[in-house]
Amino acid sequence: MRPLRPGEPPQISHYRLTGALGTGGQGTVYQGVAPDGRKVAVKLLHARLADDPRAHRRFVAEAEAARRVALFCTASVLDVGVFHDQPYLVSEFVEGETLAALVQTQGPRAGGGLDRLAIATLTALAAIHRAGIVHRDFKPGNVLMGREGPVVIDFGIAKALDATGTATSASLGTPAYMSPEQAGGQPVGPASDVFSWAGTMVFAATGHPAFTAGTVPALLHSVLSGEPDLRGLPGAWVEPIAACLAKDPAARPTAAQLLDRLTGGEAERTIPGGRRRVNRRVLILGTAAAAVAGASAFAVLRTKETKNPEKPTPTAISKATPTPSPTHEFGDPVGELIDLGGEATYKLALSGLLAITGSSRGALAIWDLTTGELRKRLLAKGSPVTALAADRTTLASAHADGRIRIWDLGTGANSATHRASAPVFWMTLTTAVSQNYDGLKDLYGTVRFWNPLTGKPVGPQNTVHWQGADDVAFGPGIAVTGDGAEKLRVWDLETATVTRTIPTGEIGGIEHVAYAVLGGKPVAVTTHVDATLRVYDLKTGKRRGRWQFSDRSPDDRGTSALITSGSTAITAHDASGEVRVWNLRDGQDAGRITGFQGRVTALAATERVIVVATDAGKLDIRSLG
Incomplete structure (x- = not known):
């Protein structure tokens, strides 16, 4: 870290700057101190957006989306804004050097260290993609080797820059790690990040990029039409990495698919009576525990694909009676109940x-x-x-x-x-x-x-x-409130002003409100006293769906909690004591979980489990399949 230079700001918004960590194509990263005393990283982007307030708002909205990313293996985004016409983003400060610096000074990664790196970064990518974000600049320089393990940074920055209309190819990717579609100026999706991840793993394992050339045009040509250099890559890695480096995005596995395959069968254990109970740490931590287990992650992947060449990758929630996965079943308890001491x-x-x-x-x-x-x-x-x-x-x-x-x-x-x-x-x-x-x-x-x-x-x-306000949900840069007049209001969080009012238009007061993104569009998900679940488009105000809780509605009215995860809603029902999982694309009741001690009072979820709190003073962790 170097001291601040003359002309550099001593403070940005609420964050006091203590020094500069580095400068790149997007801007300068400073170490700062938040009002509560914790260290933060403040990225101040270059002054390319002056005199365009609409671009400022688009940047803030896109960068705010990064806050939806699950915390595991990513540096959490804490704040975004505009400082003297320059956008900035504040994130968790992670002690450690980049993967690029580590390989340059200590050499390539190998063995369990390489496996743990692969698992942790794939876990981060899966979380980023579930939040509807494409990283666009996944590379060794954006992986910090922190004391608690690898951490992915700068997700959402490239998309935020692109939203302003001022981004350049230099700011939206690094040529050696670009996907063919990105190098060719085509639209990119999560598959582009998988390509960049594979290139990063090649560098981590061998010390050289998968694609090299003497000039940037030649390098881009190699990415578009050349074969990757996989020399020095451990044998078990060659096949899966080559699949990730396919020129056709549709031919690449997703980050979630890779993770599912890497840990297939590793989490299961049997309890007395023959009922299968899933190891709590493997499910909650996701795939990171498998990396610590000692076996080569990619060896596991290749073995399982060979033994089950036609077996589809299980999905978390797909139908009312979920197909059992190799490791757990929908609704299974994950470990024992946690007793909160009567609270x-x-x-x-x-x-x-x-x-x-x-x-x-x-x-x-x-x-x-x-x-x-x-x-x-x-x-x-x-x-x-x-x-x-x-x-x-x-x-x-x-x-x-x-x-x-x-x-x-x-x-x-x-x-x-x-x-x-x-x-x-x-x-x-x-x-x-x-x-x-x-x-x-x-x-x-x-x-x-x-x-x-x-x-x-x-x-x-x-x-x-x-x-009164019945409930409030938060999205990137906005809040959504519901009230007794059966109206939803969308609020700009910078100004605390209403930008849209959405009458729900029917009898059935609003109980709970949650935020989600469906098909790239922000929506409000609501439960109502007429025993219905509804979805409203926050841009147009139109209702996209309305579904009864069951064929007993409205007799089964009354929900105590509502949360969303991706395109899924999870509701807790007072009448039946159930927790229900819904597919928000079609309103299908995707599964029901019962057997809780006491009334459900709060819900939280990760990719693979639901955490349920009850008024009997229990935390009950259940599998999402």
Whole structure:
């Protein structure tokens, strides 16, 4: 890190800059300090967007999408904005050198270290793709070799630059690791990242890129029509890496398919009575545990493909009676119940392999999902917990007395406390929404937006929600609220102003609201008191789907929780005690899970499991198949 030079800003937004980490084709990366004292990386992009406020908004919206990426194996995106006409992005600071630097100084990776690198980076790519993002610049320089393992950075930056209309080929990819479609100026998708990942693995294993040439045009020609140089690649790696380097994007496996194949059959164990129970750590951690097991990941891949040449890759959720996978079945318990010590849990957040629970008695605790053990009790009792939000390092908790507390998840220290003018009921780490509403005397709720890290309000308070806001969902740069007037409102988070009002148009008050992306379009997913699940297009305001909970509707009305994951919605139903999984593309009931102790009060999900909190003081982890 070098000191700041004359003319470089000492602070960007709320982040104090302490030095420059490096400068590249996209901009300069600074090390900074957040208001709560933690280290952050601040990437200030080059000044190419001056005098174009629409480009600024597009950049912020695209970069905000990176916040949807699951935390495992990626550096979480904390904030985005525009500073003196230059876009910036703030992410988690990861100690460690890049894969490019490590190979140059210490030589190629081999053995278990190479396998762990492959698994971790594939896991990151799968998470990035599930969030609807294409990295576009996956390369050795964008993999940090952190103390806790490899971490992928800069996902979403290239797409954000492209959204402004000012990006160049230099800023949207690195020629040696570009896919043929990217090198040819064609539209790119997740398959492009798989190609770049394979090129990165060739470099990691051999010390040389898969494609080389003396000039950039010659290099691009080699990518478009030449054969990759796989000399020095371990034998078990050649076949799968060659498949990933296919010129035709459709011929390449997806990141998720590679991960499924790499860990097939490794997670299963049998419990008394013959019922199969899945190893908790393998499922929650995903494929990373398999890399640590010792066997070559690619040797496993080749063996399983040889033994089962026609066996399709299992999907997580596809139909009401899911086809059993080689490792687990839909709805299976993952490990034993976690006993929360009698605390009825109403708020739940996940941070990698940790669950944070908050109760109506003010108890706040951190639990290890892999062992079921209490990791830390932050508060034994106090004002009821009304909202939680977390990333890899930081937790924000909101309480009924209006307090917002910021916590360091590593040490358990309360690094900051702020107070809002009313209780905060909905929150991310960058936006909190408070409401003051008394149903006995108020016709409208008084709602206000806040920055939870600083405790400062964003925009004026508003009184537009008749009978109060029922729920709030967050998307890139927006919030979506529902109220007693059966209206959805889309809010700009920078200005805290309404950009669209969507009447749901029918009897059936809004219970819960969640955000999702379907076919590249942002949607609001809602549950209603008439026992229906609905989907509304946030751009047009049109309803895209409406489905009854069951043939008993409206007698089975009443949901206690709603979350979304990709094109899937997950709902908790009071009448039946079930958790149901829905395919949002067609409204199909994709599966039901039962057998919970107590009423379901909160849900959270990873790619492969649902974490269910109940008012009996239990955390129940179930497989998604």
